[in-house]
Amino acid sequence: MLLPTLTPTAPDDPEVIRIGEDRLSREDLVGAATAVAERIAGARTVAVLAQPTVETVLAVVGGLIAGVPVVPVPPDSGPREFAHILADSGAQAWLGQGPADATLPVVPVRRYAKSWHRHPEPHADSTALILYTSGTTGLPKGVPITRQAIAEGLDALADAWLWTADDTLAHGLPLFHVHGLILGVLGPLRRGGRLIHTEKPTAAGYAAAAEAGASMFFGVPTVWSRVGADPEAARTLSSARILVSGSAPLPVPVFDRVRELTGHEIVERYGMTETLITVSTRVDGERRPGWVGLPLAGVETRLREGDADVPHDGESVGDLHVRGPMMASGYLNRPDATAESWLDDGFFATGDVAVIDPDGMHRIVGRRSTDLIKSGGFRIGAGEIETVLLAHPAVRETAVIGVPDDYLGQRIVAYVVADEVDDTELIEFVAGELSNHKRPREIRFVDSLPRNAMGKVQKKLLG
Incomplete structure (x- = not known):
């Protein structure tokens, strides 16, 4: 069973889901999600506008109970992406709120409706979710993910992270990716613990979750960078059991700063x-x-x-x-x-x-396409150069790429968001920490780096 803690006979908890100030008990979650399942039983596929709301959680869990594949759609998708995801997935309706110009029927999610009907557990190999990849080129590709794959993945993480029903997970990540939805919502529901979703991934929100008893925190590197920049909020997280980072490489200086403030690696x-x-x-x-x-x-x-x-x-x-x-x-x-x-x-x-x-x-x-640079016969990882640049006190953000060069094959170029600093100082700083051939040949100062919803730098938009 994918969600063994969500059955009509499961013991109730006063609060199992908190999103902002909105809260659901286990009884309310099971009853309302089962009512959703009643309304969509027999559907082929449904789309969910995956905003950080209780209604999104009820829609996804309702689809899992009914055995109807759910397509979580990024709310900020453009018209072309909306049309592609709906057509490619074969979604028959929006479950819960649809976009303003919805072209499909909208099936409402009524959070105060209740049903205690028992639905048979769908086959383990049946599709639970269809997630769309956030690629930088072309339209996103749909990835059907089975119930068995989700269960196996979450159980393997429970083993590595010693994740139990006693844990309360806190995060503010989007609910249309693996990190925020599968790990961040289905994870605590499978384990039987609690979820505090902060709506937005802010240091203040994470500090408030810590004060509310959160023991686990999920974040992407930009979130942990914000935490490290707010010493008072960061120290509140010292009461946690585990801090987890993913979806993009975590810069070593951010790791060190958070360890210094929270005591957590x-x-x-x-x-x-x-x-x-x-x-x-x-x-x-x-x-x-x-x-x-x-x-x-x-x-x-x-x-x-x-x-x-x-x-x-x-x-x-x-x-x-x-x-x-x-x-x-x-x-x-x-x-x-x-x-x-x-x-x-x-x-x-x-x-x-x-x-x-x-x-x-x-x-x-x-x-391989953006982070492996072949320069002067050497294979160089952009990440190690970025780590060194981030250790410079003037540098706030950086992204390193290789650009075509007639002599070197590729020339190392660093895009940098920084306080006042000379480009030659940064080049010499890298040369002093790494091999000389790994130094940037050019520094390009910018006000910001292009990022997607999960905080990943979109390097293909540089250069």
């Missing part, structure tokens, strides 16, 4: 929409800044360069492939794209390049 993890989370630091293991940890239970990883294996020596960079029970099996309606990424032996080619040390610890270098 942030747990880092790695995953994708297509695979859920496959690698993570363990709560009871080593937490190494800049490294995302070990394969979760049941997961295998490997590094490849073409058809050859790359040694796990902590230095050699290779294409990261993963295989595990939490993976999806392909893209929706995209057989060609599926064949490119899902390999014949069951591994998934992530498109990321990584390093694995002899103990199995993983460091993600970045996307």
Whole structure:
């Protein structure tokens, strides 16, 4: 059973979900979500405008109870993206609030309606959610995720993070991605714990959640950067059991700053929409800044360069492939794209390049297309240059890319958001910390970096 704690006979809790000031008891959640399931029973697919509301949670859980695949749609999608997601997924209706110009019927979610009808548990291999990837080129691809994959992924994380029903999770992440929805909503519901969603991922919101008893916190690097910049709020989080970062690389200076203020070493993890989370630091293991940890239970990883294996020596960079029970099996309606990424032996080619040390610890270098720079015959990871630049007191944000160069092949260029500082000072700063060939050949100062909803820098918009 995907959500064993949500049954009509489950013991009630005075509060299991809090989103802003809105709250649901377990009884209210089960009754209202089951009423949603009654209204959509037999539907093929439904879309949910995934705003951070109690109604979104009821819609998603109602779909899971009914066995109807749910498509969480980013509320800020443009008309072209809305049309593509609805047509590609085959959604028949909006469940809950639809967009202002909705072209599909809207099925309301009535939070005070109640039903105690027992629905049979859908087959483990049936599709629970269809998530759309937030790629930087082309229209997003749909990824059908089964109930079994979600259950396996959440249980593997519970093992790595010692996650139990006693935990209260707090975060303010969007509810249309793996991080905010599957880990951040279905995770506590599967474990039987509580969720405090802060609506927005602010340091003040996280501090308030800590004061309300939150023991686990999820955030992306930009969130932890905000926490580190607010010492008073950060110190409130010292009462937590675990802080987790994902969805983008966590800069080492942010790791160090949060550790200094909270006493916690942030747990880092790695995953994708297509695979859920496959690698993570363990709560009871080593937490190494800049490294995302070990394969979760049941997961295998490997590094490849073409058809050859790359040694796990902590230095050699290779294409990261993963295989595990939490993976999806392909893209929706995209057989060609599926064949490119899902390999014949069951591994998934992530498109990321990584390093694995002899103990199995993983460091993600970045996307092969944007973060692996081939300059002057060297293979250079943009991330290590970014980490050094962020250690400079004047630098607030940075993104490093390779641009075509007739002599070097690619020239290292750093986009930097910074206080007043000379470009030559930054170049020399990197050269003093890393090999000379890893220094930026050019610094481009900008007011901000382009980011998506999860805080990832959109490097393809640079250069």
